[in-house]
Amino acid sequence: MLQAPLPTALPPLRILVVDDQASTREVLSAQLQFAGHAVEEADSAESALQAFQRHRPDLVLLDVEMPGHDGYWVASQMRAAEAGGWTPIIFLSSLDQDHCLWQAIESGGDDYLVKPVSSTVLQAKLRAMQRLRRTQSRLIELSDELRLANEQLTRLSHEDALTGLPNRRSFDARLQQEILAAQREQQPLTLVLCDIDFFKGYNDSLGHVAGDACLQRVGSLLQGICRRPRDYPARYGGEEFALILPLTPRSGAMTFARAVLRTLALTAMPHPSSSVAPHLTLSGGITTCIPDQDTAVEGLIRRADDALYAAKSRGRNCFFSFEMQMDTREQRSASRTAADFQASGRAPLSGFGDLLSPAPPSVNGQK
């Protein structure tokens, strides 16, 4: 008879007892249950496999000689049914020959006990299995923790921790993809770099905590303005944000810039140390092109950055684009009307000049 469980806390096992002899199953089950384990019984190879699938036991005690398929066959089927998993199988047999033990291990068994098995030997084996089970559970937990940590690491390596937007590394990779897509589809691609005006002064007057909150707010405002599924706002670094606007021509880029200026004016976040407005403002550089073989990430960013510098040096709180400036020059020199430009398939830009600045507010404050 098995003794009652020892004080050291080892998890009880779910044990599948497979034996065609009802009396053997009964005695064994009673002993196992007395020792604190949960028991399922099966009286044939087929019912053993069904119970194995249904109950997912921690341990199988398996008879060798059964009518129909024998225990070796059952063990090999169980091993095949849990690819990557491992449920210990102990054979209990009255056959006491080396080749039987050999065949048991070869078919997938982990141990082989000759019946009648002394209760001490069986209890010792079960305790060893309980320890293995505990180690196995801990390994599974550890591997889950590792998987979660890896997922978090991957997310953090692509995301800006402060704003939750994609970081510069993700942005560069995405821009490369969008350049290739626009080149293949021969569609316009717009890149916008935005920089908060006088942000150093903002931090100095309101503190870094407020500065961080401001960056978060601006990030979510920009995200809100991006309405198309492929628009991609990112934090490019410090107080600079970058946006990829695929399938967006110059006219669309201007609409976007106008929406940014209007949103910031309406949001009216106080900026005590700005000399351009009482509220927080952005300057932006825009570049739009249909990429060709020579278009590269670095070139586009340099061009948007130069445009941003131009916007800053032209007074801030505005957007600038070299391409739009060229358009307006062409428009002026050719004295063409907006209708001519629409007819040529290009956006009428003369109304906006070289710079897109906020329009004066109307009576009700809307533009």
Ligand SMILES: Nc1nc2c(ncn2[C@@H]2O[C@H](COP(=O)(O)OP(=O)(O)OP(=O)(O)O)[C@@H](O)[C@H]2O)c(=O)[nH]1
């Ligand atoms: N609070 C906070 N400040 C930041 C962060 N990243 C960059 N900054 C600050 O942003 C400021 C940027 O200052 P500058 O590059 O001189 O530019 P600016 O004051 O915005 O002036 P202009 O761009 O010329 O309008 C610096 O004071 C940085 O410390 C951040 O994550 N949090």
